[in-house]
Amino acid sequence: DAKTTQPPSMDCAEGRAANLPCNHSTISGNEYVYWYRQIHSQGPQYIIHGLKNNETNEMASLIITEDRKSSTLILPHATLRDTAVYYCIACTGTASKLTFGTGTRLQVTL
Amino acid sequence: KAGVTQTPRYLIKTRGQQVTLSCSPISGHRSVSWYQQTPGQGLQFLFEYFSETQRNKGNFPGRFSGRQFSNSRSEMNVSTLELGDSALYLCASSLSQHQETQYFGPGTRLLVL
Numbered sequence: 508d509a510k511t512t513q514p515p516s517m518d519c520a521e522g523r524a525a526n527l528p529c530n531h532s533t534i535s536g537n538e539y540v541y542w543y544r545q546i547h548s549q550g551p552q553y554i555i556h557g558l559k560n561n562e563t564n565e566m567a568s569l570i571i572t573e574d575r576k577s578s579t580l581i582l583p584h585a586t587l588r589d590t591a592v593y594y595c596i597a598c599t600g601t602a603s604k605l606t607f608g609t610g611t612r613l614q615v616t617l
Numbered sequence: 618k619a620g621v622t623q624t625p626r627y628l629i630k631t632r633g634q635q636v637t638l639s640c641s642p643i644s645g646h647r648s649v650s651w652y653q654q655t656p657g658q659g660l661q662f663l664f665e666y667f668s669e670t671q672r673n674k675g676n677f678p679g680r681f682s683g684r685q686f687s688n689s690r691s692e693m694n695v696s697t698l699e700l701g702d703s704a705l706y707l708c709a710s711s712l713s714q715h716q717e718t719q720y721f722g723p724g725t726r727l728l729v730l
Contacts, residue, residue, distance in 0.1 A: 541718075550621070550707050550721030551660070594660075604650060604673050605709075605719060607660035 508606045509534040509597035516612040519589075525582040527611050529595030532576040537599050540571060540578045544591040545610075551594065554580065585615045619644065621710050621722035629728045635696040638725045642689050642710030648672075649691040650719060651683060654705040663706075666691055667713070695727075703729045 512530040519525040531540065539558050543551040555562055555569045557578070562569045568581040582589055594610040622641045630636050642649050650673075651663040662675040666685035683693040689710075695702055705726050709719035 548705070548724075548726075550709075550724050553718055553720060556718065604662040604665060604675065605652075605660075606662070607652075609659060 508599075509538055511595045511597055511608055513593070513595055513608065513611045515609065516614065518614050518616060519582075519585045521586055521615055521617055522584055525580075525585040525589065525613055525615070527580040527582075527593050527595075527613065528577065529580070530577045531595070531597045534575050534597045535599075538597045539599070540569065540575075541596040541598060541605070542567070542569065542580045543594045543596065543605075543607075544589075545594070546588075546591040551607075554593075585613075587615050587617070589613065590615045621708055621720055623706075623708050623722040623725050625725060626723065627726050627728075629730065630698050631730050632698055632700060634698050635694060636698060636727060637692055637694045638706055638708075638727075640691045640693075640708030640710075640722060642691070642708075643720055646710035646712050646720070647689050648711045648713060649685055649689065650709045650711075651691070651693050652707040652709065653677070654707060654724070655701075655703070660707070663693065698729045700729050703727060 509531050541556040542554040545551045557569045571578045592610040624639045648667045650665040654660045665673040669685045680696045685691045705724045707724045709721045711719045
């Protein structure tokens with residue numbers, strides 16, 4: 508799996524968009540970008556994934572650069588409940604294990 | 618549809634004992650993976666089972682083992698517990714061996730004294 512790099516922490520005001528960056532400059536053509544988050548002491552929660560195109564679901568949007576070397580997870584209107592550690596993972600669709608890095612600790616404040 | 622369930626949620630053991638943790642995947646999911654999470658090492662992959670066969674294994678000693686039953690439920694066992702085995706053990710299920718979207722359970726928090 509390609510290595511990913513994320514900032515260790517970010518702050519965001521409630522109601523504003525949270526933009527979480529991820530660098531995956533060594534990603535290969537068959538690797539997807541996955542995002543999970545882990546709220547304190549709970550199991551990680553799947554958010555979204557993509558290969559080349561931008562993706563959107565009810566939780567978030569994923570913007571992948573054209574060269575696929577980086578991506579941004581966007582939470583359009585962050586709430587206090589979005590405070591969590593966010594993990595960006597690059598992996599193939601046939602691999603069975605996820606390699607978690609240290610993630611970004613997002614703190615949403617009033 | 619019910620999510621991934623893990624039992625027990627909390628467990629206290631002493632060094633040298635053994636422990637068995639249980640995981641029930643989402644109905645219809647056939648792949649189960651196990652992860653260990655500690656403050657020092659973060660989330661680390663233990664092993665993955667599909668159709669009752671271990672398909673992938675992480676870098677853990679042989680004291681850590683697992684199995685999967687015909688109904689896709691899985692158990693993991695840790696023998697001769699060490700203090701460093703204190704961790705949150707997470708189980709994740711996915712639809713098939715080729716489905717990367719994994720759905721995690723709440724975890725079992727193990728404390729070894």
